[in-house]
Amino acid sequence: MIKAEKDNTNVEFEVLLIESNKQIHDSAFQFPDYVKVIIPKENFNFHAFLNIGIKASTGEFVGLFNNDLIFKKNWFTEILNVKKKHPKVESFCPVDYDSKFTPKSFFKEAPYLFGYKVRRHIVGWCIIAEKKLFKKTGLLDERFSFFYADDEYSLMLQKYNKKHVVVAASEVSHLESKVSKELTQKKSAFFDDVEIPEKDIPRYIFTEQNRWMLVRKKLLEGHIIFHKKWGSPKMVAIKSKIGRIFMANGLGFLNKYFM
Template sequence: MKLSTVILAKTSSAELFEMTLNAVHSLLDADTNVEHEIILVESNPNYSIDGFEYPNSVKVIVPNQKFNFHKFLNFGIQQASGDFIALCNNDLIFNKNWFAEILKVAQSQPHIDSFSPSDDFSTTQVGFQIGYKVMTHIKGWCLVLKKELINRIGPLDDTFDFYFADNDYALTLLQYNIDHALVFASKVEHLAKKSTRKSEGSKEYLAHYTIPNYLYNCDYAYVLEDELSLSGFLKYQNKWGSPNLIYKKKKLALLLMKYKLGFLNRYFLRIKF
């Protein structure tokens, strides 16, 4: 079994270089019975000039363009030759047999094509849970998918350069009637999982956007605190609809999948009611 792991990195300091190396080494040490292909998509075109050198076993791709989360993952996916593809941040520590645990579920449940490891090291849960909730089931910092899944859904939508990329992935899975599983025994530590952003200075950028009134509700006010977050949210809304509409669509999509009618999701999830 071959695993192609696409890692996004920006090697601009010794600290970031070491973090990426730790991710690579922990990945190789975690599953020694797996054939590994590691593809590093590097955002710093001068990383080697700056004195950083990755092992020869790591294939480094340096796109000659501005960073875009989904687009850069697509570059890595295009080079991947494994049976499974892992899409990963560089701030990860892979625990022993993390992929072997996902493989167990994949082999016993062949209808599941997309997976996330768990970063909850305190849970006593076993097995897996089908779900599409972002940050609960969908871990945007580490997704594992069967290679043939890309043939079904096509390239990741590079409209999403960072924010709400995982939300878009979750709805895309529902649209194509694809099961996603959180695998409890697969453990990966996400070093920056509790990062926060605070608004600083003026919010003059707000004048450049048409902002729905409901975003001023306290439940969504966080989106307005950062221009990149706001931009990502509006792209997500433009593609899939308002939060209330998305909630209803997801509820219906899951119901259709429950009754083996998930093929209908492809037709109605993108409709703007």
């Protein structure tokens, strides 16, 4: 689908695959010539692998993608159209209308929306950013190996006074909800293979409302890392709210010190 976009526009794509399967070249599968495969020595870490791609890329924009996406025609062209209207914006997301989080009614007929809500404005499976953004914010925090990566990106943008846009006409289909039950079970087992000392678990996790996280160990690990960095859930909500007020009133530069 990326190749189809390239053939119909003036956009040039550089496709980098950061592959966690170290035996991929032993299989019979052959990647197209335009795909550059990079196999890191370390085990899978979402942010670490994305950082490898960011550093290896040569274009003005970088796409931070999951490996289960179908790109609709002109998806990136629509993002560039919004970029032309808002030259200072450096972060964008497309939309998947099959997702329960972003139905077409979400836009209320607006062509795009500014915001930082995870799964609404920021969908971590497909983020487009200008490469220069990371010169201001630094590379992605590699303590986030998978869970809470979206939340981390949202607060990072707010801290550094960077606006983010989700674009209604830029469509990408995320196949996560369509994977088989067997693959889902294997994925769950992989992500929950971690031990967390009880002393490191916040007391509120043991309440009736939150104790479900105790059986999702990898998710809980991400939760703990995220809130150690940014503050308690209540503090994160306060910081984000005040930070958005600062940005709306031209004081977003203060967020670097406040957040």
